[in-house]
Amino acid sequence: MFRKVLVANRGEISVRIIRACRELGIPTVAVYSEADANSLHVRLATDAYCIGPADSSKSYLSIPAIMSVAELAGVDAIHPGYGFLSERADFAAICEQHNIKFIGPSSQSMRKMGDKANARKTMIENDVPVIPGTGIVHDAKEVIKFAKKVKYPVILKATAGGGGKGMRVCRNDDEVATNLQLCQSEAEKSFGNPDVYCEKYLENPRHIEVQIIGDQYGNYIYLGERDCSVQRRHQKLIEETPSPAVDERTRRKMGEASIRAAKAVKYEGVGTCEFLLDSDGKWYFMEMNTRVQVEHCITEMISRVDIVRQQILVASGEKLQYKQKDINLQGHAIECRINAENPEKNFMPCPGTIEGYVQPGGFGVRVDSHVYPGYKIPPYYDSMIGKLICWGENRNQARRRMYQALKEYVVIGVETTIPFDLEVIEDEVFKTGDFNTSFLEDFYRRKENKK
Numbered sequence: 539m540f541r542k543v544l545v546a547n548r549g550e551i552s553v554r555i556i557r558a559c560r561e562l563g564i565p566t567v568a569v570y571s572e573a574d575a576n577s578l579h580v581r582l583a584t585d586a587y588c589i590g591p592a593d594s595s596k597s598y599l600s601i602p603a604i605m606s607v608a609e610l611a612g613v614d615a616i617h618p619g620y621g622f623l624s625e626r627a628d629f630a631a632i633c634e635q636h637n638i639k640f641i642g643p644s645s646q647s648m649r650k651m652g653d654k655a656n657a658r659k660t661m662i663e664n665d666v667p668v669i670p671g672t673g674i675v676h677d678a679k680e681v682i683k684f685a686k687k688v689k690y691p692v693i694l695k696a697t698a699g700g701g702g703k704g705m706r707v708c709r710n711d712d713e714v715a716t717n718l719q720l721c722q723s724e725a726e727k728s729f730g731n732p733d734v735y736c737e738k739y740l741e742n743p744r745h746i747e748v749q750i751i752g753d754q755y756g757n758y759i760y761l762g763e764r765d766c767s768v769q770r771r772h773q774k775l776i777e778e779t780p781s782p783a784v785d786e787r788t789r790r791k792m793g794e795a796s797i798r799a800a801k802a803v804k805y806e807g808v809g810t811c812e813f814l815l816d817s818d819g820k821w822y823f824m825e826m827n828t829r830v831q832v833e834h835c836i837t838e839m840i841s842r843v844d845i846v847r848q849q850i851l852v853a854s855g856e857k858l859q860y861k862q863k864d865i866n867l868q869g870h871a872i873e874c875r876i877n878a879e880n881p882e883k884n885f886m887p888c889p890g891t892i893e894g895y896v897q898p899g900g901f902g903v904r905v906d907s908h909v910y911p912g913y914k915i916p917p918y919y920d921s922m923i924g925k926l927i928c929w930g931e932n933r934n935q936a937r938r939r940m941y942q943a944l945k946e947y948v949v950i951g952v953e954t955t956i957p958f959d960l961e962v963i964e965d966e967v968f969k970t971g972d973f974n975t976s977f978l979e980d981f982y983r984r985k986e987n988k989k
């Protein structure tokens with residue numbers, strides 16, 4: 539087992555990782571920026587080092603700052619959490635060169651999944667369904683030819699992109715020429731790689747993702763799917779598992795396809811395969827997220843598998859403690875991300891001091907958060923206050939428990955997304971479970987019509 543783990547992150551996920559390490563008896567090293575000196579992760583870790591100013595490019599994203607602390611503190615592993623350096627293959631490679639275990643896949647696996655056009659090719663070779671698409675496209679003619687074949691709309695995507703960044707939908711020949719140039723120059727600017735590929739565009743799919751875990755010996759399990767269709771500009775707001783749109787057979791097929799995807803790149807650790815599900819039940823691999831995700835907790839609630847604990851165990855070289863037949867998904871779980879944002883003002887971030895704070899609790903209620911009364915939410919990072927996760931024997935019980943827990947949650951001093959969450963949880967369409975990624979747009983349209 540590891541001697542000491544550096545947690546290269548902040549906020550609730552640092553707290554989540556430090557808790558898992560404490561349970562395993564592993565000392566931890568927190569790193570923090572000047573804006574985070576009063577953060578909970580600093581208090582909970584065995585040791586803490588300031589790594590620079592508030593600006594994350596000079597602190598949480600600074601590889602030299604983090605590697606210096608790793609050497610100084612004598613850690614043998616680094617947990618990157620999500621965001622920040624978590625999907626940087628170059629960082630994973632530097633850890634490998636310094637004999638420090640990056641808690642995640644190898645830099646090589648990350649590179650193979652990080653290049654989306656290449657990942658598509660790998661999936662096709664391994665019988666994982668992907669949306670009809672192209673390799674790298676060089677001129678508008680190629681795209682127009684492809685669109686003739688599959689019919690408009692099509693979508694251009696940066697091969698180095700992901701998570702909704704660097705995408706452009708084209709609905710006719712005229713749009714192709716302009717969008718291709720825009721997409722290529724944006725890709726060059728944002729990712730340092732101008733390469734773009736093209737896919738048939740699916741209108742209003744559901745966003746489904748499958749959690750997998752693999753060890754260093756080629757053993758894999760999948761832990762069912764999460765439905766993340768309630769999102770706004772690629773920011774997920776509410777997630778649930780199981781998906782109301784996935785049946786037992788589809789769950790097994792998607793799970794097995796996810797494991798084939800992982801095996802194809804010799805993936806180790808926890809990861810998530812993202813799929814789109816269309817209205818006739820067809821589903822397609824989109825991309826793989828090579829990190830622990832914000833919404834992993836709902837999967838923990840229905841599987842009773844501690845995903846972060848398993849992540850640390852397999853990274854340290856232990857064999858996976860579960861076989862697929864040991865996995866027994868039970869009940870339903872929903873997560874609401876509670877953000878310091880004003881839903882009445884276009885979800886504008888509202889950093890500031892939390893003057894009063896009371897968390898909900900009770901059977902089937904979990905709050906993962908790093909805040910406390912008097913805590914000042916800094917303006918430099920994401921505005922998440924915490925995650926509220928509710929479990930129930932079925933979807934309706936989980937939903938009603940979420941409603942009560944949201945009602946109990948008191949946050950004074952900053953605006954939050956709690957009033958918005960309450961409205962969605964009680965929404966008639968949300969109640970049916972029959973919706974897709976256009977849910978929020980439709981929700982606001984329906985609200986306007988009622989006025």
Ligand code: MV4
Binds near residue numbers: 825
């Ligand atoms: C798509 C798509 C439809 N057709 N690709 C967004 C995140 C990234 N992982 C992939 N994404 C999408 N890719 C094809 N060929 C729809 C999405 C998508 C989406 C697009 C617009 C608005 C919200 C969305 C939510 C999930 C997925």
